[in-house]
Amino acid sequence: MTTEQKNDKGCPEGGMKNRPGDRMMPAVSFTSFILSLNTTALFHLGEIPHPETGQKVFDLELARHAIDTLAMLEEKTKGNLDSEEQDLISRVVYELKMRFIKAKRE
Template sequence: MQTLQMGAMVGLGMLQGPDGKRPPVDLPAAKDAIDLLGILQEKTKGNLTKEEEEVLREGLYHLRMGYMAMINAPPAGRKKEGDPR
């Protein structure tokens, strides 16, 4: 579970590499990891402790929100509509 969460975070550009730089965003890889976590959540329902369910649910929520923020963000260097700058 943690490996998939970390993979999604790397794909979303949420983590820095050992050199201190962020890897390039890879939305398809992030989506795949998030989708796999969703499948794990579905298939393990009723077989996890409350703590494990909470960790999975909260992690998925934050990853999904991060993914949505990334796909809805304007491309870098392009100003938002209505932005006077």
């Protein structure tokens, strides 16, 4: 066993390491995918600033695309999700649609 392997403490639960020195990423799951699309929609609705510039982006077309993608996934996965996953996607789609309507009015 190398020194590097001895010093490697592993990744926290739900994470994985690509290569030594790279950041740890969460495990791929339905929940992480839905939350990623949610973040994308919020970013394009101007609710989350760009991580590097701090500026807010407002692009209703891209926000609508992310929301429509989530709505399509909700429809296509009906009956195939556990109750927590179904609740998550339903809440995310509803909340994003309400935020989109509000953003469109402003």
